[in-house]
Amino acid sequence: MEFTDQNFEQEVLSSEVPVLVDFWAPWCGPCQMMGPIVEELAKEVGEKAKVGKINVDENGETSSKFGIMSIPAIKIFKGGQIVKEFVGVQSKDVLKKELEALM
Amino acid sequence: MYDLIIVGAGPAGLGASIYASRYKLNHVVIGAEIGGQVVEAWEIENYAGIESISGKDLMEKFINQTKELGGMIVEGNVNKIIKEGEIFSVSTEDGKKYETKSIILALGMKARKMNIPGENKFLGKGISYCATCDAMFFRGKDVAVVGGGDAAATAAIHLAEFANSVHLLYKEGTKTFEPAWDEQMAKLGKIAASTFTNIASIVGSEKVEGLEYDLNGEKKELSVQGVFIEIGSVPGVVVAKELGVSVDEQGYIVVDQAQATNVEGVYAAGDATTGSNKFRQIITAVAEGAVSAGSVYKKLKLGASKK
Numbered sequence: 001m002e003f004t005d006q007n008f009e010q011e012v013l014s015s016e017v018p019v020l021v022d023f024w025a026p027w028c029g030p031c032q033m034m035g036p037i038v039e040e041l042a043k044e045v046g047e048k049a050k051v052g053k054i055n056v057d058e059n060g061e062t063s064s065k066f067g068i069m070s071i072p073a074i075k076i077f078k079g080g081q082i083v084k085e086f087v088g089v090q091s092k093d094v095l096k097k098e099l100e101a102l103m
Numbered sequence: 104m105y106d107l108i109i110v111g112a113g114p115a116g117l118g119a120s121i122y123a124s125r126y127k128l129n130h131v132v133i134g135a136e137i138g139g140q141v142v143e144a145w146e147i148e149n150y151a152g153i154e155s156i157s158g159k160d161l162m163e164k165f166i167n168q169t170k171e172l173g174g175m176i177v178e179g180n181v182n183k184i185i186k187e188g189e190i191f192s193v194s195t196e197d198g199k200k201y202e203t204k205s206i207i208l209a210l211g212m213k214a215r216k217m218n219i220p221g222e223n224k225f226l227g228k229g230i231s232y233c234a235t236c237d238a239m240f241f242r243g244k245d246v247a248v249v250g251g252g253d254a255a256a257t258a259a260i261h262l263a264e265f266a267n268s269v270h271l272l273y274k275e276g277t278k279t280f281e282p283a284w285d286e287q288m289a290k291l292g293k294i295a296a297s298t299f300t301n302i303a304s305i306v307g308s309e310k311v312e313g314l315e316y317d318l319n320g321e322k323k324e325l326s327v328q329g330v331f332i333e334i335g336s337v338p339g340v341v342v343a344k345e346l347g348v349s350v351d352e353q354g355y356i357v358v359d360q361a362q363a364t365n366v367e368g369v370y371a372a373g374d375a376t377t378g379s380n381k382f383r384q385i386i387t388a389v390a391e392g393a394v395s396a397g398s399v400y401k402k403l404k405l406g407a408s409k410k
Binding site: 030032033072085089091093 | 135142144158178180228229230233237240241310
């Protein structure tokens with residue numbers, strides 16, 4: 001799913017289940033590699049967690065709130081807090097293990 | 104059972120697939136990073152036939168051409184290759200297994216780290232290994248680029264579009280970038296270049312605030328909010344070594360003129376090999392990919408006795 005400045009509070013911070021957020025931008029080559037990985041991960045985790053991405057170019061408020069200075073950046077939220085963060089391309093398996101540990 | 108599995112989906116791997124498709128080899132490309140390191144390059148002006156293009160756009164063309172010709176690309180991290188008689192078994196991190204008669208290792212390079220205090224601590228907080236990804240976050244700020252190669256020069260030029268000032272720092276004797284970049288940097292005016300003997304540390308509290316280095320024993324400090332590290336890369340050859348493939352003292356896979364390694368049925372192409380005088384350009388990676396696919400074809404379909 002697609003997160004934005006408008007829905008971030010509701011969809012991510014107030015979510016009942018863990019949420020993985022991929023901060024990306026269209027000019028970032030490695031982010032393009034991350035895209036399909038995140039989409040597949042979203043399908044695999046089903047309802048037990050939320051997985052989505054946020055375009056930092058269009059959602060400056062959220063990206064500056066979380067101090068994004070390097071993308072792709074992946075942050076996992078639980079109960080409105082960041083519980084795990086990564087910088088750079090990550091494999092689906094690594095992310096899936098982290099999410100499953102939080103479910 | 105495949106005729107060929109190509110491990111790695113950068114220019115060498117996709118270049119090999121393009122030739123393998125035309126040779127009608129039943130093959131698959133498995134890569135953890137589709138497009139490889141090139142996708143981080145802002146501007147490529149030395150790939151023959153294309154005057155100027157971003158790395159991302161160039162690799163999109165590679166990927167489209169590969170698929171168009173029938174090549175299959177799978178996203179996955181190959182973590183084990185075992186030789187069982189004449190057959191190779193290839194496993195990926197997500198537990199999938201493939202069998203093949205031959206292998207092309209197009210493993211590419213991994214960004215080299217500086218291994219200095221502050222480098223890991225500030226990753227994502229001012230330290231970056233990808234100028235094209237992160238330049239935008241440094242609008243109006245002062246940044247440093249560390250490195251003396253083409254990647255460092257193009258990073259500095261790209262950053263100059265956003266940053267207030269760019270300081271290009273390279274170790275004495277390591278300036279290897281094409282002189283064409285010097286002209287572009289001079290035109291932009293915002294880029295200062297200087298040499299260092301050693302970089303001591305990256306300093307700051309929450310985020311990067313500066314860089315401490317010395318030049319001929321004299322201590323210096325640069326006040327910057329971003330440090331872009333472009334000091335080259337090292338071959339990513341772990342799976343190759345486990346398979347028994349020979350590497351040289353710097354870790355590059357040793358290949359002959361047919362791109363064959365010491366292991367029968369295993370070929371290697373691209374930046375991680377000793378081929379092409381280790382020139383490590385996109386054009387040489389593609390060429391090595393083509394040669395290696397040709398060698399596989401000769402061996403499998405024409406029964407050439409040479410490994």
